[in-house]
Amino acid sequence: MIDNLIQGYEEYRSQYFRDNYDLLYKLGTEGQSPKTAFITCCDSRFNPLIITNSDPGDLFIIRNVAALVPPFQKVSGCHGTSAAVEYAVRHLEVDDIIVMGHSDCGGVKSLLSDEQVEDPDSFIPAWMSIAKKVRENTLHDNPSVDTPERLPCACEQAVVKLSLENLKTFPWVKERVEAKTLSLHGWYYDLVSGEVLSYRSETDSYKPVLCK
Numbered sequence: 338m339i340d341n342l343i344q345g346y347e348e349y350r351s352q353y354f355r356d357n358y359d360l361l362y363k364l365g366t367e368g369q370s371p372k373t374a375f376i377t378c379c380d381s382r383f384n385p386l387i388i389t390n391s392d393p394g395d396l397f398i399i400r401n402v403a404a405l406v407p408p409f410q411k412v413s414g415c416h417g418t419s420a421a422v423e424y425a426v427r428h429l430e431v432d433d434i435i436v437m438g439h440s441d442c443g444g445v446k447s448l449l450s451d452e453q454v455e456d457p458d459s460f461i462p463a464w465m466s467i468a469k470k471v472r473e474n475t476l477h478d479n480p481s482v483d484t485p486e487r488l489p490c491a492c493e494q495a496v497v498k499l500s501l502e503n504l505k506t507f508p509w510v511k512e513r514v515e516a517k518t519l520s521l522h523g524w525y526y527d528l529v530s531g532e533v534l535s536y537r538s539e540t541d542s543y544k545p546v547l548c549k
């Protein structure tokens with residue numbers, strides 16, 4: 338597999354890098370100024386640059402398990418996602434933040450699973466516990482469904498909403514949203530259909546992003 342990647346890199350150098358040299362040189366020498374921060378899952382099956390037909394330098398991409406944004410916390414710790422959001426908002430001064438969840442998300446599946454394995458070496462349960470309220474609410478709202486594993490889509494979309502809510506707990510995000518210099522957007526990507534849905538707060542529902 339590593340040989341394929343090295344081969345791919347060779348092709349990148351001789352094709353993409355050469356064809357886009359002016360842009361890449363400008364970015365490399367003058368710095369970045371993306372207008373959008375894009376928070377999404379680490380999942381390998383999609384790429385925000387490809388989905389939005391963007392170029393290097395256009396999106397400040399933050400990827401983590403399940404596209405979760407933790408709430409603002411003053412306690413010390415390794416707040417990787419919070420640090421990246423801070424850099425995007427306070428230093429790059431992005432105009433928009435998109436949080437995009439997706440179908441068949443392994444992180445959300447683990448949140449819904451009833452088989453919680455006690456593993457002192459695992460970081461995933463503690464990370465996903467940010468969204469434990471989502472699990473409880475989704476189960477509460479769908480009492481007729483006997484197994485929570487059947488509720489991934491509702492839960493995946495609710496996780497995006499939670500991340501949007503949590504973003505607003507960061508004082509410098511809240512301030513900019515209220516001043517209308519920063520807009521927050523919730524998206525949901527269906528891996529099979531390729532459709533992107535967008536969260537509409539007016540109706541508390543998701544609609545195709547292409548539907549105005």
Ligand SMILES: [Zn+2]
Nearest residue numbers: 378380442443
């Ligand atoms: Zn995922």
